Amino acid sequence: MTYQQALDWLNGTQFTGIKLGLENTRLLLAGVGNPERHLRFIHVAGTNGKGSVCAMLAACLQASGYKTGLYTSPHLIDFRERIRVDEIMISQVETAAGLTRLRDATAEWDHQPTFFELSTALALDHFERSGCDVVLLETGMGGRLDSTNVVTPLVSVITPIAMDHMLWLGDDIAKIAAEKAGIIKPGIPVVSSPQQAPAKQVLRARADECGSSIRFVDEPYLAEVALDGGHQLLNATLAVAALKESGLSCDAEAIAKGLAAVKWPARFQRLGDRIIIDGAHNEHSVDALVSTWNEVFGDERACIVFGALKDKNYASMLQTLEKIGHRFLFVPVRSERSETPAALGALASLPSDEFHELRAALTAALADTPRVLIAGSLFLCGEALGILDERGQLRPL
Numbered sequence: 001m002t003y004q005q006a007l008d009w010l011n012g013t014q015f016t017g018i019k020l021g022l023e024n025t026r027l028l029l030a031g032v033g034n035p036e037r038h039l040r041f042i043h044v045a046g047t048n049g050k051g052s053v054c055a056m057l058a059a060c061l062q063a064s065g066y067k068t069g070l071y072t073s074p075h076l077i078d079f080r081e082r083i084r085v086d087e088i089m090i091s092q093v094e095t096a097a098g099l100t101r102l103r104d105a106t107a108e109w110d111h112q113p114t115f116f117e118l119s120t121a122l123a124l125d126h127f128e129r130s131g132c133d134v135v136l137l138e139t140g141m142g143g144r145l146d147s148t149n150v151v152t153p154l155v156s157v158i159t160p161i162a163m164d165h166m167l168w169l170g171d172d173i174a175k176i177a178a179e180k181a182g183i184i185k186p187g188i189p190v191v192s193s194p195q196q197a198p199a200k201q202v203l204r205a206r207a208d209e210c211g212s213s214i215r216f217v218d219e220p221y222l223a224e225v226a227l228d229g230g231h232q233l234l235n236a237t238l239a240v241a242a243l244k245e246s247g248l249s250c251d252a253e254a255i256a257k258g259l260a261a262v263k264w265p266a267r268f269q270r271l272g273d274r275i276i277i278d279g280a281h282n283e284h285s286v287d288a289l290v291s292t293w294n295e296v297f298g299d300e301r302a303c304i305v306f307g308a309l310k311d312k313n314y315a316s317m318l319q320t321l322e323k324i325g326h327r328f329l330f331v332p333v334r335s336e337r338s339e340t341p342a343a344l345g346a347l348a349s350l351p352s353d354e355f356h357e358l359r360a361a362l363t364a365a366l367a368d369t370p371r372v373l374i375a376g377s378l379f380l381c382g383e384a385l386g387i388l389d390e391r392g393q394l395r396p397l
Contacts, residue, residue, distance in 0.1 A: 001096055001099065001100045001103070002096060003092035003093070003095055003096040005096070006095060006096040006099035006100060006103075007079060007095070007099075009099065009103055010079075010099055010115060010118055010119070011115070013112055013113065013114055013115045013118060014114075014115045021145050022145065022147070022149060022150055024111075024113045024114070024117045024147075025113075025117050025120055025121060025147040025150050026150055028102060028105070028106070028113060028117060028118065028120075028121035029121055029124060029125075029150065031101075031102070031105040031106075031121075032101060032102070032105075032121060032124075032125045033125075033128075035124040035125050035127065035128035035129075036124050036150055036151050038128050039069070039124065039127055039128055039132060039134075039135050039151075040133065040134045040135065040153075040154055040248075041134070041135050041136075041137050041151045041152075041153040041154065042057055042134065042135075042136050042137065042153055042154055042155055042157060042242055042246055043137050043139070043148065043149075043151060043153035043155075043156050043157065043183050044057075044136065044137065044138050044139065044157040044158075044159065044242075045139040045142075045143040045146070045156070045157070045158055045159070045180045045182075045183045046157075046158050046159025046160055046161055046180060046193065047159070047160060047161050047162040047163075047176070047180075047282070047284065048159060048160050048162060048231075048282070048284050048285045048288070049159040049160055049193070049231065049235045049238075050072075050138045050139065050159050051072045051138060051264060051267075052227060052232060052235045052264050052267055053157060053159055053235050053238055053239050053242075054070060054071075054072055054136040054137075054138045055070070055072075055262050055263070055264040056225075056227075056235060056236055056239040056258065056259055056262050057136045057239050057242060057243065058070045058084075058087075058136050058258075059258035059259065059261060059262040059263075060239065060240075060243060060250055060254060060255045060257075060258030060259065061133075061134055061136075061243075061248065061250060061258070062086055062087070062258065063250075063254040063255075063257040063258040063261075064248070064249065064250040064251070064254040064258075065254075066133040066134050066248070066250075067085065067086060067130070067131060067132050067133045067134075068085070068086055068132060068133065068134055068135070068136065069083075069084070069085050069123070069126075069127035069130065069132040069134070069135035069136065070083075070084045070085075070087075070135075070136050071083060071120070071123040071124075071127075071135065071136065071137050071138060071148070072136075072138045073116070073119070073138065073140055074378055074379070074382075075382070076265060076266055076378065076381060076382030076385055077382050077385055077386050079095070080092070080095060082119060082123065083095075083119075083122065083123040083126055083127075085126070085127065085130045085132060090122075090123075090126050094126060094129075095122070098122045098125055098126060099118065099122060101125075102118055102121055102122065114147075116140050116147050117147045120147040120148055134154075134246075134248060137151060137153070139180075139183065142179040142180065142182070143179050143180040143181065143182040143183040144178070144179050144180075144181070144182020144183070145179070145182065146182075146183075148183075149182060149183055152185055152188065153183075153185070153188060154188070154245075154246040154247060154248065155188065155189050155190070155191060155242050155245040155246045156183050156184050156185065156188055156189070156190045156191075156212075157190075157191055157192070157238065157242045158180055158181070158183075158190065158191070158192040158193065158195075158203060159192075159193050159235070159238065160193045160194070160195065160284060161173060161176055161177050161180055161195055161196070161199040162176075162282060162283065162284035162285075163176070163282065163283065163284070163313070172198070173196050173198045173199050174198040174199065174201070174202050176199075177195070177198065177199035177202035177203060178202050178206075180199075180203075181202055181203050181206035181207075182206075184203075184206045184207055184210050184212055184214075185210060185212070186210045186211055186212065187210065187211055187212060188210070188212055189212060189213045189214075189215075189245040190203070190207050190212050190213065190214040190215070191214070191215050191216075191217060191238060191241040191242050191245055192214060192215070192216050192217070192238075193216070193217065193218075193234060193235075193238050194216060194217075194218045194234070195216065200216065215241060215245075217234075217237045217238055217241045218234070218237075219237055220233035220234055220236075220237060221233045221234075221236035221237045221240065221259065223256050223259065223260070224256070224259065224260040225259045225260070225262070226259065226260055226261055226262045226263065227262060227264060227267055227268065228268040228292050228295070228296055229268055229288060229289075229291065229292035229295065230288075230291060230292070230295065231288040231291070231292070232267075236259050239259075240255055243255065265277075265381075265385065266278065266279040266378060266381035266382070266385065267279060268289070268292050268296075270392075271388055271389070271390060271391065271392035272390070272391040272392030272393065273392070274366070274371050274372055274392050275371070275372050275374070275388060275392035276293075276302070276371060276372065276373045276374070277374045277375075277381050277384055277385065278292075278373065278374070278375045278381070279375070279377070279378040279381045280317075280375050280376070281308065281309070281312060281317075281375075281376060281377050281378060282312060282313065282317070283313055283316045283317060283320070286316075286317045286320045286321060286375070287320060289321075289375060290320055290321065290323055290324055293324045293373070294324070297371065300324075300370065300371060301324060301325060301326035301370050302324050302325055302326060302370055302371050302372065302373040303325075303326055303327050303329065303365045303368045303370050303371070303372050303373070304321055304324075304325045304326075304327070304328050304329070304372075304373045304374075304375065305329045305331060305358070305361050305362065305365055305372060305373070305374045305375075305380075305384075306318070306321070306328055306329070306330055306331070306344065306374075306375060306376040307330065307331040307332055307333040307338065307339070307341075307344075307358075307376050307377055307379075307380040308333065308338075308339050308344065308376040308377055309333060309335060309337040309338060309339060309377060309379075310337050310338070310339045311337060312339075312376075312377075314339060314344060314347070314376065315347050317376065318344070318347055318348060319349075321373075321375070322348075322349055322350055324373075325350050326350070326368075326370050327350060327351045327352065327353075327368065327370075328344075328345070328348050328350055328351070328352035328353075329352070329353050329354075329355060329361040329364060329365055330342075330344040330345050330348075330352060330353070330354045330355065330361075331354075331355050331356075331357065331358050331361045331380070332356070332357070333376070333377045333379045333380050333383075334379055334380075334383055335377075335379050341354035341355060341356070342354055358380070358383050358384060358387060359387055359394065359397075362374075362384070362387060362388065362394060363394065366392075366393075366394070372392075
């Protein structure tokens with residue numbers, strides 16, 4: 001297959017739905033030589049901050065001289081963002097070749113593998129072929145039945161657990177924590193962010209069951225971190241703790257260098273002087289976004305371009321964002337699960353307008369006077385990054 005044919009085939013597998021479980025992933029990996037058996041991993045689960053922690057770990061390990069694989073999701077603009085070696089995305093040629101191998105290996109399967117199962121197998125195959133020293137592996141949605149949970153890592157990492165993906169993971173914190181805790185393996189150390197009491201209890205119980213040590217880290221990192229926000233200082237502490245538990249050689253100088261230079265798009269990302277893009281898409285992450293806004297911009301108010309998926313608690317998100325908002329511009333998200341701008345607008349207490357597409361909303365926002373905040377969905381942030389340049393100006397059509 002060509003790259004585009006391979007991508008079309010992969011995207012077509014999204015219609016097979018979500019099939020939780022590890023059997024398909026194990027079969028896929030066996031078909032490409034079980035790369036997971038030949039790699040070292042740091043495995044990261046949680047609700048918020050997984051990508052930031054993985055990016056921090058990758059930056060520190062690269063600064064220490066390790067060839068580092070990074071597997072995250074979702075992507076913002078290009079599928080290949082999900083699979084990187086030392087910040088370099090998997091090539092189109094390698095993507096096409098890898099997906100062709102997987103397509104041929106699964107042609108006779110009764111139930112075709114899912115998009116995420118195939119992406120995971122492609123990533124691990126690529127990391128082994130690239131000779132990675134260590135891989136930072138982010139779970140997709142849960143943990144226990146997540147496709148990434150076929151590995152035995154050096155350390156298991158749990159970021160803050162909050163209410164999200166309740167349809168699949170459970171309707172309270174304890175149930176969601178039990179799914180996240182599924183990445184904890186016998187005898188493998190665990191480090192965790194501070195957690196709500198029910199989540200902390202579940203994580204401790206799982207660690208005890210596995211005979212694994214667990215440490216909750218709650219002191220913010222005290223040196224420079226390139227990502228804005230107090231929550232990122234806690235994420236940095238978690239990353240440092242994970243490195244220490246992993247047994248990998250990464251000295252204080254390399255850690256400081258990595259954290260001072262780490263990049264992670266759509267996390268309070270600034271474009272020019274006026275545009276802020278943040279992928280906050282649940283109540284916990286919106287709380288962090290508002291706190292960061294206040295830290296950076298004080299009492300300034302934002303023109304907020306907002307879109308969300310139907311399965312998110314966007315009513316609560318909007319209520320929190322109103323604390324820093326001057327005006328809402330509601331837009332659809334490029335997803336079949338998108339909530340309508342009209343439904344969002346019906347909940348707004350601030351002045352608001354509804355738009356059928358993002359470019360029109362951004363044009364209106366840039367004509368306004370305050371800073372512009374784009375939030376509510378990583379899908380929306382990805383679309384915005386495709387429309388805006390690094391100066392925060394609209395790209396030509």
